[in-house]
Amino acid sequence: MAYLFHAGGAASQPLLDPWSHGIGVMKDVFFRWSELDLTQIGSFVAIASTVPTAWRFLQHTGRELYGWIRQCFLASVTIPGGDPLNRSVVKWILANRSRHSRSFTGRTKIGPSSDRAAALKKTQHPTQYCSHWHTRWLWYCGNIFVVTRAFDSFSSSLSDPSYDGVGGEDITISCFGWSAEPVKRFIEACREYADRQAQFFVIIYARDRYGLAWQPKARKPIRLLETVHFDKEVKQELLGDIRNYLDSKTQLRYQSRSMPYRRGYLFYGPPGTGKSSLSVAIAGEFGLDLYEVKIPSVGTDADLEQMFQEIPPRCVVLLEDIDAVWVDRSSSDSGSEGNHVQNCTLSGLLNVLDGVGSQEGRIVIMTTNHPEQLDSALIRPGRVDMKVYLGNISQKSAEEMFIRMFSPDLGCTSRLDMEQIQELAVQFASNVPEDTFTPSLLQGFFQHHLESPENAASNIAAWVKKELVKTSDKDFELITSKRKL
Numbered sequence: 067m068a069y070l071f072h073a074g075g076a077a078s079q080p081l082l083d084p085w086s087h088g089i090g091v092m093k094d095v096f097f098r099w100s101e102l103d104l105t106q107i108g109s110f111v112a113i114a115s116t117v118p119t120a121w122r123f124l125q126h127t128g129r130e131l132y133g134w135i136r137q138c139f140l141a142s143v144t145i146p147g148g149d150p151l152n153r154s155v156v157k158w159i160l161a162n163r164s165r166h167s168r169s170f171t172g173r174t175k176i177g178p179s180s181d182r183a184a185a186l187k188k189t190q191h192p193t194q195y196c197s198h199w200h201t202r203w204l205w206y207c208g209n210i211f212v213v214t215r216a217f218d219s220f221s222s223s224l225s226d227p228s229y230d231g232v233g234g235e236d237i238t239i240s241c242f243g244w245s246a247e248p249v250k251r252f253i254e255a256c257r258e259y260a261d262r263q264a265q266f267f268v269i270i271y272a273r274d275r276y277g278l279a280w281q282p283k284a285r286k287p288i289r290l291l292e293t294v295h296f297d298k299e300v301k302q303e304l305l306g307d308i309r310n311y312l313d314s315k316t317q318l319r320y321q322s323r324s325m326p327y328r329r330g331y332l333f334y335g336p337p338g339t340g341k342s343s344l345s346v347a348i349a350g351e352f353g354l355d356l357y358e359v360k361i362p363s364v365g366t367d368a369d370l371e372q373m374f375q376e377i378p379p380r381c382v383v384l385l386e387d388i389d390a391v392w393v394d395r396s397s398s399d400s401g402s403e404g405n406h407v408q409n410c411t412l413s414g415l416l417n418v419l420d421g422v423g424s425q426e427g428r429i430v431i432m433t434t435n436h437p438e439q440l441d442s443a444l445i446r447p448g449r450v451d452m453k454v455y456l457g458n459i460s461q462k463s464a465e466e467m468f469i470r471m472f473s474p475d476l477g478c479t480s481r482l483d484m485e486q487i488q489e490l491a492v493q494f495a496s497n498v499p500e501d502t503f504t505p506s507l508l509q510g511f512f513q514h515h516l517e518s519p520e521n522a523a524s525n526i527a528a529w530v531k532k533e534l535v536k537t538s539d540k541d542f543e544l545i546t547s548k549r550k551l
C-alpha cells in the first residue's frame with residue numbers, strides 16, 4: 067500500500083478510487099498550507115484573539131456614550147416597580163401601543179379570583195397575551211420619550227403567580243432636553259388616564275403572597291352607597307364626616323392646630339350586616355383605593371410598620387374582623403395580648419395607627435362582630451373617631467331593598483312601573499319583622515325571586531315564618547337586640 071503515500075504514484079492507483087482521491091486533496095492542501103508564512107498565521111491568530119476584547123471595548127464605549135448622552139441631552143424620571151404610578155404609565159403605553167405588536171407575554175387567563183394559584187389547579191383556562199416590551203419610543207405632545215423597563219432577577223414579576231400582567235419593574239422615562247418637565251407632564255397624563263379608567267372601579271390592594279409588596283388584588287365595580295341599607299341619619303353623618311376630613315382645607319386646619327391628620331372608623335354589628343360592603347362603597351364614593359390589612363398573616367411588628375409605610379396617604383385602610391385578632395387585654399385569661407397566638411403585637415398595631423412615626427392622611431376602617439371584646443386602647447378617640455352600628459334590617463330598609471332589586475331601570479322582566487313597584491315594596495316590607503333578619507339573609511331571599519316582584523311580595527310571609535321557625539330551632543343565629551357601644 068506504499069503507493070498511497072507516493073506523490074507521483076498516480077499510475078499505480080486505480081483511476082476513480084475515492085479514498086486515494088481524498089488523500090490527494092489533503093496532500094494538496096497540506097503543501098499549499100506549508101508554503102504559508104508562519105508569521106502571517108501568527109498575525110491572523112493575534113487579530114482574531116483581539117476581536118472579543120474589541121467587542122467588549124465597543125460595548126463599553128457604547129454604554130459610556132449612551133450614559134454621556136443621557137447625562138447631557140436626556141432628562142429622565144425613574145418610577146419604582148411597586149408604585150401605583152408605574153402601573154398608570156404602563157397602562158397608558160399598552161393602551162397607546164402600535165397595533166402591530168410582535169412581542170407578547172403569554173399567560174393563563176384567570177377570572178377575577180383572588181387566589182390565582184388555587185384557580186390554576188381547578189380548570190382549563192384560555193391563554194392571555196399581553197404586549198411585551200423592554201424599551202419603547204413614544205411621541206407625545208411634541209416630544210420624543212424613551213421608556214425602559216428594568217428587568218432584573220429580583221423583580222421577576224412575570225414568574226410571580228400573583229402578577230396581573232401590568233407593571234412590576236422599575237421604569238425610566240427619558241426625553242431629549244435639559245428639563246424633566248415634559249416627562250413630568252407625560253407622567254401626569256398617564257395618571258389622569260389611569261384615574262379615568264379606574265373611576266368606575268375600586269382597586270383593592272393586598273400584600274403579595276411573599277408579604278413583600280402591595281399588589282392590586284381585585285378591581286371591583288363601584289358599589290353605590292344607596293345599595294348599603296342602614297340607618298339613614300347615621301349614613302349621612304358618616305358621609306359628612308368623611309367628606310369633611312378629605313376636604314383640602316381640613317388638612318391645613320389640623321396641621322395649623324398641631325393635630326394629627328388621621329381619621330379612624332369602627333363598623334360593628336352582626337355578621338352579614340354590610341360592614342365590608344360599606345367599606346368598599348366608601349372607597350368608591352370618594353374615589354379612593356382600598357388597602358386590605360390581614361393582621362394574622364403579618365409576620366412581625368416591623369413588617370406591619372413596613373406595610374403601613376408603603377400605603378399611600380389618600381386611601382382607605384381596612385382591618386377586618388379585628389376582634390378575631392386580639393381580644394380585650396383586661397378580659398383575656400393570659401392578661402397580656404389576648405388568647406390568640408399572633409406574630410405582630412397589639413402595641414405594634416397601636417403604634418402604626420397613631421404612633422409617632424405613623425403616616426397621616428388616610429382613613430382607617432376597622433370592622434368587628436364583637437366590639438365589646440376589643441381592647442379599649444384600640445378604639446379610643448384618635449384611633450377610632452366614629453363608631454357606626456350596622457344592624458339587622460328595618461322595615462324601611464327592606465322596602466328600599468325591594469325597590470332596588472326590582473327597579474325598572476335594571477331591566478327586570480316584570481312590566482310593572484315604578485309606582486306599582488313601590489306599592490309592592492310597602493306590602494313586602496310590612497311582612498318583614500323589624501330588626502330581625504340580617505340584610506344578607508334577606509338578600510338571599512331576593513336571589514330566589516329576581517325574576518318576579520309579584521312572587522317576591524307574595525312569598526315573603528311564608529319565608530319569614532319558615533325562617534322564624536329555623537330560629538327557634540337554633541339553625542341559625544338570629545340577632546334581635548341592638549348592641550350599641
Ligand SMILES: Nc1ncnc2c1ncn2[C@@H]1O[C@H](COP(=O)(O)OP(=O)(O)OP(=O)(O)O)[C@@H](O)[C@H]1O
Nearest residue numbers: 293294295336337338339340341342343505506509
Ligand atoms: N346593609 C346592607 N345593605 C345591603 N346589602 C347588604 C347589607 N348587609 C349585607 N349585605 C349583603 O350581604 C352580603 C354580605 O355583606 P358583608 O360582607 O358586607 O357583611 P359583613 O357585615 O361585612 O359580614 P361579616 O361580619 O361576616 O364580614 C353582601 O353580599 C351584601 O351585599
